[in-house]
Structure formats: C-alpha cells, structure tokens
Amino acid sequence: MRRLPIFFLLDVSESMAGDSLRQLQQGLERLVRSLRTDPHALETVYLSMIAFAGKAKTLTPLIEVASFYPPRLPVGSGTALGVALEHLMVEIDKNVIKTTPDRKGDWKPVVYLMTDGKPTDNIANALRRWQKYYKNQVSLIAIGVGQYAALDTLRQLTDQVLHLDAQTEEDFRKFIDWVSQSVVAQSRSVSASSNEGVNLAKLDDSIMSKIGDLSAAAKVDEDFVILTGRCQNTRLPYLIKYERMPFNFDGGNFSMRLDRYNMAGVMALESDYYELSDDSMATPTINTDALVGGAGCPHCGNPYAIAACGNCNQLMCIRGEGDARCPHCQFENHFGFSEGEGFDISRARG
Ligand SMILES: [Zn+2]
Ligand SMILES: [Zn+2]
Structure with a gap:
C-alpha cells in the first residue's frame, strides 16, 4: 500500500499562545477523530507533527492515522520560518519513500503550514532550497492566521496560500473540518485515480480566503x-x-x-x-x-x-x-x- 504522507508544520510562537493554541490543540484531536472514521484515510494517510518557534522540533514522526495521538503543543519564542523549512526538508528526505525503478514510493507528500507572524530569521537560503528541490515534489498549503501573518513570504513558498480569519471557536472548528475533508479528499483521489494534484475541500469564505493578489492583503503593525x-x-x-x-x-x-x-x-x-x-x-x-x-x-x-x-x-x-x-x-x-x-x-x- 502506498502511503500518503501529511506533515503539519505548526507555528507555536508566543503570539499563538492562549486561545489560538488551545483551539489548535482541540482541533488536532477533532481532526484525528474524523480521519479515523474514513476508510481511505485509515488505509493511506500517515501524519507527522512538527512545531516551530525559534527552533523546530518533530513532535510526532510520520505515523499511520490509527496509531496517531495528537501531541501536546509546546510554546516557544520566535518565528524562525527558515529553520522550520530546513527541518521540514530533512524530515521529508528521511521519511518519505521515493519511487525507484523497482519500487513504487509514497504518494506526493502534503504539508499544511500554519503561521500567524512574520519570520524572525533569514529565510533566503531555505527558500532557495525549497523552490529548487521541493516545491514541485511536495504540495504545500500555507495558512496565514490572523491579520499579522506574512502572506507575501508564504506566497514565495507555494501558490496555495490561504488566509484564516477565525473569530470564534465555531469558525475554528469549521477550519479544522475543512482540513480533515481536504485530507480525506486527497486520500480518495490518490487511491482512485493516482492523481497527485492536491485536492482541497471547498473553502468556507466566511472564515477563509484564498490569497491570489497580495496587494489586497493589508500590512499592519503588531498590536x-x-x-x-x-x-x-x-x-x-x-x-x-x-x-x-x-x-x-x-x-x-x-x-x-x-x-x-x-x-x-x-x-x-x-x-x-x-x-x-x-x-x-x-x-x-x-x-x-x-x-x-x-x-x-x-x-x-x-x-x-x-x-x-x-x-x-x-x-x-x-x-x-x-x-x-x-x-x-x-x-x-x-x-x-x-x-x-x-x-x-x-x-x-x-
Ligand atoms: Zn512565581
Ligand atoms: Zn538576572
């Protein structure tokens, strides 16, 4: 059975602490519960959780849905996106099985990156490496949370940039449901048609918008x-x-x-x-x-x-x-x- 590796790269910087992190923690539990009810996800989806602040850390290495338990999310200082990307690339190299002439490897991995701030480190080198070797091999969905997310930076990583503006717990639950529906859709589509394009569930545009034109995204000071x-x-x-x-x-x-x-x-x-x-x-x-x-x-x-x-x-x-x-x-x-x-x-x- 070919695996569908899904990586979550989660910003756990101080600005996420409090409600955002608590909702994300509950959200991960909800996500796993719902993935466990889907036969396609149970069969193909492998999950990994990576947290980053000033440093990055793998909380859960790639593991099948049935054995996955959401880790407790830590908090750290800084938003080192460059460090996080480097860590992600190492994890992908280490864990994703490549297709060779005598073996079918894993399906194209999907990464959900969530961040609410501007990078505090220099991401130029990591960005260059990502664009050169990974951008076409990995489906990256970047989710900017709230009004301070550096959407322009995320756009350099991927064309799939979403902006999440969840004002209430209910909004956040809708967002988590969207993630699980998207993961399920992806696992069905790889099983059914070997189609490796990324499948996302329909967006609820009251909480999330796809960022196409960045001039529309306002830049605000931290408040x-x-x-x-x-x-x-x-x-x-x-x-x-x-x-x-x-x-x-x-x-x-x-x-x-x-x-x-x-x-x-x-x-x-x-x-x-x-x-x-x-x-x-x-x-x-x-x-x-x-x-x-x-x-x-x-x-x-x-x-x-x-x-x-x-x-x-x-x-x-x-x-x-x-x-x-x-x-x-x-x-x-x-x-x-x-x-x-x-x-x-x-x-x-x-
Ligand atoms: Zn004290
Ligand atoms: Zn002192």
Missing part, C-alpha cells in the same frame, strides 16, 4: 506586546500579553500617536518553552511606561510578575519589596518601588 518571565520559586516560564490601545494626542499645533498597551492576560508555560526558543536573537525592548496594568505570577501566586533583574534584565516574579534571587542568572536583587520611573524590559520575539 500586542508579549513579555516572558520566569517564576522565582518554581523556575518555570510564563507569558504576559498586552494589547495595544491607540491613543491620539492632538495638541492644537501638533498631534502625535502614543501607544499604550493594556494588560490582556498571563499564562503559565512548561519548561519545554526554552527548548523551542532561540536565545541568540536580538531582543526588542519596550518601556514599561507604555504598559498599563500589572499581573501576578501564574505559577506561585507572587503578586508581581514583571520585575526586571538588575543584572540580566530578564523578568521574574517577586512577592514585593525586598531581596530576591534572579532565576535566570542567580543575581541577588534588591527590589524597592520607585514612582513613575519606567524601565526597559525585554520583549518576547513573537
């Missing part, structure tokens, strides 16, 4: 800030998310746009966050004056999750005023409160 810190007591990482609220100041003779960011939520992370994060990248900073609202530590309940170490400038949680050892660099800090003095802290890299 959230994500900070990462580490719990002083458990040493586990956490994320703090702020959302932009634009504020226009009109002073008669001049006007300016000030950006303020409102506290939107805190989220506990697991230690595998560090595994998928690339520490070598330059870290953008933001002044705390721009941030409105604080947060407590989601791991230990310390009331202040945004205390910056005086030595390494990384964030940690503290109980309040007094001495605290930095969980990043072990520096002994003394924290006191000062009025109105903002300080620059490290931003996560999305």
Whole structure:
C-alpha cells in the first residue's frame, strides 16, 4: 500500500499562545477523530507533527492515522520560518519513500503550514532550497492566521496560500473540518485515480480566503506586546500579553500617536518553552511606561510578575519589596518601588 504522507508544520510562537493554541490543540484531536472514521484515510494517510518557534522540533514522526495521538503543543519564542523549512526538508528526505525503478514510493507528500507572524530569521537560503528541490515534489498549503501573518513570504513558498480569519471557536472548528475533508479528499483521489494534484475541500469564505493578489492583503503593525518571565520559586516560564490601545494626542499645533498597551492576560508555560526558543536573537525592548496594568505570577501566586533583574534584565516574579534571587542568572536583587520611573524590559520575539 502506498502511503500518503501529511506533515503539519505548526507555528507555536508566543503570539499563538492562549486561545489560538488551545483551539489548535482541540482541533488536532477533532481532526484525528474524523480521519479515523474514513476508510481511505485509515488505509493511506500517515501524519507527522512538527512545531516551530525559534527552533523546530518533530513532535510526532510520520505515523499511520490509527496509531496517531495528537501531541501536546509546546510554546516557544520566535518565528524562525527558515529553520522550520530546513527541518521540514530533512524530515521529508528521511521519511518519505521515493519511487525507484523497482519500487513504487509514497504518494506526493502534503504539508499544511500554519503561521500567524512574520519570520524572525533569514529565510533566503531555505527558500532557495525549497523552490529548487521541493516545491514541485511536495504540495504545500500555507495558512496565514490572523491579520499579522506574512502572506507575501508564504506566497514565495507555494501558490496555495490561504488566509484564516477565525473569530470564534465555531469558525475554528469549521477550519479544522475543512482540513480533515481536504485530507480525506486527497486520500480518495490518490487511491482512485493516482492523481497527485492536491485536492482541497471547498473553502468556507466566511472564515477563509484564498490569497491570489497580495496587494489586497493589508500590512499592519503588531498590536500586542508579549513579555516572558520566569517564576522565582518554581523556575518555570510564563507569558504576559498586552494589547495595544491607540491613543491620539492632538495638541492644537501638533498631534502625535502614543501607544499604550493594556494588560490582556498571563499564562503559565512548561519548561519545554526554552527548548523551542532561540536565545541568540536580538531582543526588542519596550518601556514599561507604555504598559498599563500589572499581573501576578501564574505559577506561585507572587503578586508581581514583571520585575526586571538588575543584572540580566530578564523578568521574574517577586512577592514585593525586598531581596530576591534572579532565576535566570542567580543575581541577588534588591527590589524597592520607585514612582513613575519606567524601565526597559525585554520583549518576547513573537
Ligand atoms: Zn512565581
Ligand atoms: Zn538576572
């Protein structure tokens, strides 16, 4: 039986953390449940899950649908699409059986790439290699999620670029159903007609649109800030998310746009966050004056999750005023409160 390899290349950068990642996690479970009810998919489809942030990691190597269990999705820092592509190409070379004169290999592999941001690394080399050796051998479906996805970059990888704008859980479920219908359609078509063109289910255009002309795709600035810190007591990482609220100041003779960011939520992370994060990248900073609202530590309940170490400038949680050892660099800090003095802290890299 010839296999139909399906790879999922999933962006698990910090901007996906929270609702998006939870919905994706539930979505994968829904996807697998539905594939298991289809005899063609059960017979031919092999699935692999790869997650990427600053680094890429295979969560599940290529395996038949009946034995596939959705892995827990991790979170990391960065959106290294170049690194992710390199990793994908290695996985394809390693796992996909090529057709030779005396053997029929696997069907043409299909890749579903999902990302919600701009690449944080240089993708030029990976892109060149992809275009030269893989683009025609692999069906890549690139799905840009939300308004900040770099659709123009995705267009260089494939003609199949879709833009997903899922506002509700129901929208996201429809999207997942579309993926499973597309996978099923593909497995039927290879079984029936040996046709290797990619088959996608009909799009529900209320949540998804095919991107043909990119001039129509608006480019927007990021409007959230994500900070990462580490719990002083458990040493586990956490994320703090702020959302932009634009504020226009009109002073008669001049006007300016000030950006303020409102506290939107805190989220506990697991230690595998560090595994998928690339520490070598330059870290953008933001002044705390721009941030409105604080947060407590989601791991230990310390009331202040945004205390910056005086030595390494990384964030940690503290109980309040007094001495605290930095969980990043072990520096002994003394924290006191000062009025109105903002300080620059490290931003996560999305
Ligand atoms: Zn803590
Ligand atoms: Zn430190």
